[in-house]
Amino acid sequence: MLVQFYNVSKVYPNGVKALNDISIKIERGEFIFLMGPSGAGKSTLIKMLFREEVPTRGQIFVANRSIVRMKRSEVPQLRRNMGIVFQDFKLLENKTVAENIAFAMKVVGSKTKDIRPRVNEVIQMVGLKGKEKSFPGQLSGGEQQRVGIARAIVNRPLLLxxxxxxxxxxxxxxxxxxxxxYDINYKGTTVVMATHAWDLVRTARKRVVTLEAGRISSDTYTPEFI
Amino acid sequence: MKIKDFVYFVQEAIKSLSRNRLLSIATVTTMAISILILGAALLMTINADNFMNRLESDLEIIAFLDNSLTKTQVEDIKTDIENMAAVKSVVFVPREQALENLQKKFADKDYDLEKVVGKNPLPDCYEIKAENPQNVSNLAQEISNMPGIYKVNYGQGVVERLFQVTKWVRIISIGFIVLLAMGAVFLIATTIRLAIFARRKEIYLMKLIGATDWFIRWPFFLEGIILGSLGSLISIVLLAWGYSSLISSLQTSLFFIPLIYQQSQLINVYLALFATGSLLGVMGTYISLNKFLDV
Incomplete structure (x- = not known):
């Protein structure tokens, strides 16, 4: 079991109830879609996975460790086991494609001699060969997201x-x-993806967890849905 | 810290300084101006203090002796005064000398005081300086009670007023410096926060990738030190240049204002300003950065 949420609730300081008594388990190697309208609590749940937010009540375990009781100094280690892909890519505009990806390795203290071969490997994997020296501003949206994904997987995370x-x-x-x-998931990485795009989910035959008003309204597999 | 890491931090600091050139220049300029104003005020205060010290140390007690004393009695009184803890120095002025001084001060050469008055009206006296000028009136009181002392003079009334004035000048100038220093800290902290705010996305990203706080802090610290010391260096150069030209022009026209010019004293001021600038750079970075590291 990679991730376990037990009766997790989150109330923000401004009084907004984002999550209400959520329990969910994520197995190693799973691919999970997280669906639901805006404001249903998807972002809060996602942020709790890498401990940007902590629950007001309940427990969260990642790889059998409570991340609620985790010390601040242990958080970097937790995050090194995760890769995060953002809607707005969050690439550093003044770094090239290769530098953006290498940045993630430098930040976690990888050895200099290991960086270049690994960066080349993931650039190949996401299909950006030949674009190594381009800057994000010179790439299309899809290409930029590929850089974002490359950066997220370069440190071989357990969870994407x-x-x-x-x-x-x-x-x-x-x-x-x-x-x-899917390819990354197929190679063994667990993937949790929040999305609105039903068209993408419908054809996927994956587990779909739907949130509504801070609660899980359904947790099922797509074929049964159709 | 490993050497490899340190090299990386320095590289990152220099890279980001040149990349964010406009913000770097703004920060250095703000620092230079703040420290320049602070330094100018500091020099003014030090000079005012120096001037007041000089005024105060000019204060002396004149103890007139009874004319009936024998030579040994006069000697004994001197030893007694010298043995008082609050006394710094005692100089004997014989009555002949006193008359001569008076003659020099008030009369033309062809106008002989002694002949006009008929005899020397002045007694022997001691000129006494106190270890601490603030003690002058107490000390004078004490000496006037000694046997063989006819009268004591120390500028009664004027001295007390002088100390009132110097006390207030000191309080006001220290308050002024404190206000200026606070202003400088605020201005510098705001500028640094602006510089860090511009890079919050990068900091956020590093945090989510799993960088430790110190890994993120170091390059910013080095930047803070570089910007802070550069800013204070510029202000010190300007200040030193301005002050030395002030000295050379004032010493001819306003020679009675005793500006301090000893290199050792000035160097201390400049070093203090340099340390302040670098420290402010680091402190400002630390405080401003913490907010963005809380992810």
Whole structure:
């Protein structure tokens, strides 16, 4: 079991109830879609996975460790086991594609001699060969998201978290990104992806967890849905 | 810290300084101006203090002796005064000398005081300086009670007023410096926060990738030190140049204002400003950064 949520609730300081008594388990190697309308609590749940937010009540375990009781100094270690893909890519505009990806390795203290071969490997994997020296501003949206995904997987995470990764992309490009995520999942990485795009989910035959007003309204597999 | 890490931090600091050139220049300029104003005020205060010290140390007690004393009695009184803890120095002025001084001060050469008055009206006296000028009136009181002392003079009334004035000048100038220093800290902290705010996305990203707080802090610290010391260096150069030209022009026209010019004293001021600038750079970075590290 990779992730376990037990009766997790979250009330923000301004009084907004984002999550209400959520319990969920995520197995190693799973691919999970997290669906639901805006404000249903998807982002809060996602942020709790990498401990940007902590629950007001309840417990969360990642790899059998409570991340609620975790010390601040242990958080970096937790996050090194995760890769995060953002809707707005969050690439550093003044770094090249290769530098953006290498940045994630430098930040966690990888050895200099290991960085270049690994960066080349993931650039190949996400299909950006030849674009190593381009800057994000010179790339299309789909290409930029591929850089974001490359950066997220370069440190070989156990869990890949994607928050609306195709939210800013057209349908064709989004399918390309989905194929890449399936591929990563196929190679063993657990993937949790929050999305609005039902068109992407419908054909996927994956586990779909739907949130509504801070509660889980359904947790099932797509074929039964159709 | 490993050497490899340190090299990386320095590289990152220099890279980001040149990349965010406009913000770097703004920060250095703000620092230079703040420290320049602070330094100018500091020099003014030190000079005012120096001037007041000089005024105060000019204060002396004149103890007139009874004319009936024998030579040994006069000697004994001197030893007694010298043995008082609050006394710094005692100089004997014989009555002949006193008359001569008076003659020099008030009369033309062809106008002989002694002949006009008929005899020397002045007694022997001691000129006494106190270890601490603030004690002058107490000390004078004490000496006037000694046997063989006819009268004591120390500028009664004027001295007390002088100390009132110097006390207030000191309080006001210290208050002024404190206000200026606070202003400088606020201005510098705001500028640094602005510089860090511009890079919050990068900091957020590093946090989510799993960088430790110190890994993120170091390059910013080095930047803070570089910007802070650069800013204070510029202000010190300007200040030193301005002050030395002030000295050379004032010493000819306003020679009675005793500006301090000893290099050792000035160097201390400049070093203090340099340390302040670098420290402010680091402190400002630390405080401003913590907010963004809380992810």
């Amino acid at each position: 978290i994607a928050d609306e990764p195709s939210g800013n992309l057209d349908m064709d490009t989004a399918h390309g990104i989905m194929d890449l995520l």
